Amino acid sequence: MSLATSSLGAASRKSLLALSPAIVDTLVIAAFAAVVSLLRTGFVFGIENNLFHFPIVAGLGNEPQFHDDAFIQSLRYFASGVWILLNDTQKDLGRTEVLFFVLNYLSRLLSFVGFLCCASLLGVVTRRDKIVFSLILCAIAFLDGYSRAGGMGGLFVNYFTHSEIANGTVLLAIYFAARRWFMSAAIACGVTFFVNAFVAVWLAPLLVLVAATSMLRGETTLRTVCWRTLAGLVISLPIAYPVLHAVLGNPEFGKPPGFDYPAYLREYYAGHSLITAVDLDNILVMVAVIAAGAAAFAWFGARARALQAAYLGAILVYAAGIVIPFVSGANLVLNLQLLRSGTQIYLLAGLAVAALATNWLSRDRAIAFLPGCLMVLCLGINGIAIALVVPLVVVVVLATGSKRSVTDDAPASHRRFGYAALALAGLVLWPLAVRQDVALNRLFNDAVGEWKDVGNWASAATRTDAIFLPPPHRPETTTADPADLALARATIFEFVAHRRIWVDYKRGAAAMWTPSYYRIWHERMTETEALESHAARLAYAAGHGIGYVVDRCETLSSQRDVVFRTRRLCVSAAERAPAG
Structure with missing residues (x-):
């Protein structure tokens, strides 16, 4: 018994050690990719939603001149755990600009860790593939800035705000659920709730669909899912408590607003909640992103079932955001801002197309190499050019047949055209995007x-x-x-x-x-x-x-x-x- 136990322990330690290089690779590559991504977007201190963050960090609500300022006092109920932690820290920490820059970098790093974890489910496991995948993510135009048909849902943005931290936790939660680590997925959802409660609400249906897919495929049971999820939720309670306390402690929570709430949304910022306020161009871009992501996930077939379920869930949540305002004017419902959940569609679509391009670029003599290069080129162009991913997938399917043997050799000319496309993407499109972001940040x-x-x-x-x-x-x-x-x-x-x-x-x-x-x-x-x-x-x-x-x-x-x-x-x- 002792010998068996010793052998088992040695095997476990060997297994852990075997995983270590992969984990280290992921962290190092994510850290490097976060730097490259920040070089593209840049960083600005003191813009956009920092309007809500600065008074909290500076503790303005405690100063006598703000005691009767209704806006500043309302920020006591701005329920994000990030700002609860940073409340009134300016006087102690000082250099808030440095703090925000570091947090912005860590937020971006977390996103890349989430992307790389999910990409491992799609075959992106070697060091080379992880690097290629991460560089492609840095070059995807639709991940730079905000989701278009969701009223400014943040992706890779040029300043620090709490919501973008949740991009990484969402991806990790989906990864854990896809691996059937339901307790970890529930904890990740709890952390997401701490960061941004709305995002956790958007995330929950995705995790349910991933779990349901695993059960339908016989990979787990309802009992296992329920018990492990319950355990994760119990562990998450202390994490979620500060946000729950802030929400439930708000004396106006759950009370009728006393005014026409949909009319207020149209007066203020309707694009977060009402599809009728989104212009046609942005809707077409969203449709193009959805189509590209769907085509890429379809290519991976059965091994992407869990991620396909999550993607379907993201689309359904977004669809609910389109429909609900037509049937309900309740502020508690409309405040969920389900149109902003389009960020989840963007994240998963970006994951799928970057992983597919990485797969196709694995051999420069292969049939899929040129389409992969053209895909990278399309991904670097803003707007509906992303929709070209769909015909590229169709072309490769037709060229390779039902077996999808993308490693078969292609004519040498394909390789030359492919490298030309990559050069155009890396030496022209990416610098132009950086230049545009630098110019805007300077303003x-x-x-x-x-x-x-x-x-x-x-x-x-x-x-x-x-x-x-x-x-x-x-x-x-x-x-x-x-x-x-x-x-x-x-x-x-x-x-x-x-x-x-x-x-x-x-x-x-x-x-x-x-x-x-x-x-x-x-x-x-x-x-x-x-x-x-x-x-x-x-x-x-x-x-x-x-x-x-x-x-x-x-x-x-x-x-x-x-x-x-x-x-x-x-x-x-x-x-x-x-x-x-």
Whole structure:
């Protein structure tokens, strides 16, 4: 017995050691790929949804000048465990920009670990294939930025926000479920809930379908699935508790909003919830992505059954997001923002096409090599070009027959054309994409820099209870000039200045978790949008106790009342407030 036990233990240790190089390879390659991906997207501190994050990190809700600020106080119920952990850490940690950059990198790293784990189910297991697969992911245009027909669901984005952390946990949860590690899958879902509860809700049906597929194939039993999942959920409870506590502790949770909620969504940001608000071009791109992913998964056949089930689940959740607003106007339902679940479709489609291209590129003399190179080329082009993956799969199926023997030799000319396509993708398309992202990030960084200057001046030269009225801005009325769009957001101002903002369009999101804020936001937005001149804005500010008005300098007929300016922003005093 002792000898048998010793032999078994030695075998187990040998097995673990045998796995170690593969695990190390995955981590090292993911770390490298995350760097390459960040080189493409870049990083900007202080844009977009950082508007909601900065007041939490800076602890503004605890400062006396914000005690009656409905928006800032609503962020106490902004229920993500990431921001619960980072609440009021600015004063202790300092260098928030460095912290956000590191977290953004770790978030990207987690995504690549998830991608590589799932890709191992599709035959991407050698070091070479993992590297090729990861580089292809870095070059896929539709993974750069946001999902198109889901109201800006984040993929590889250029700033840190919590939702993108969930991309990695979603992929890992699907991988665990596909391997029939249901306890691990439940824990990964619990971690996803901690990061973003909405994403965990979107993920759950996918995991159910993966488990059902395993049961139908006789690979597991309902009893096993239930007990292991229950064990994982029990382990996840302490992880999910802070978010559950924040949600259930919200005094407005579950109460009727007191206003027409679908009308509010159309007024604020309908694209997150209403398919009727999504333009046709974005819908066509989503259809193209779905078709490409489906064709790629179909190629892998039976070995991809679990991932195919997850992909079907992602499409069904998205379809539910299309239908539900037509049958329900309940805020609790619409707040799930099921259209944003399109990010899961994008992630899985990206996984499938990258794994398929990697498979086809395995031998440069093979029949599938040229189609694989052309696929990489298509993946580097934005828009519906991704749909070309479908005919490429059909062509390879027809060329190789029912056995799909993609390793059969092809004419030498195919190899030359293939390398030319790869060169075009790597030496032209990728640098162009990087250049475009760098140019856009420069605009955002310039705008953030100007708002920092305004914030630093406000912090030093105005009373702590001073209120600022930022430039008017709505996405649908803004000009097409990216520079104007970048400058329109005062995202970083409060974080730097510790001074209040009167109203901002993007703050309307707070009505989703604190409906009482809607009346304040709607009233202030309606009033300020009706102001047609700088003089009218100054008069409005003076009548509402707002000390300062910020406008684009070129819109001012006179700068007599300007007390501070940057290159493009002018701060005017509505009423002379003594320096504090």
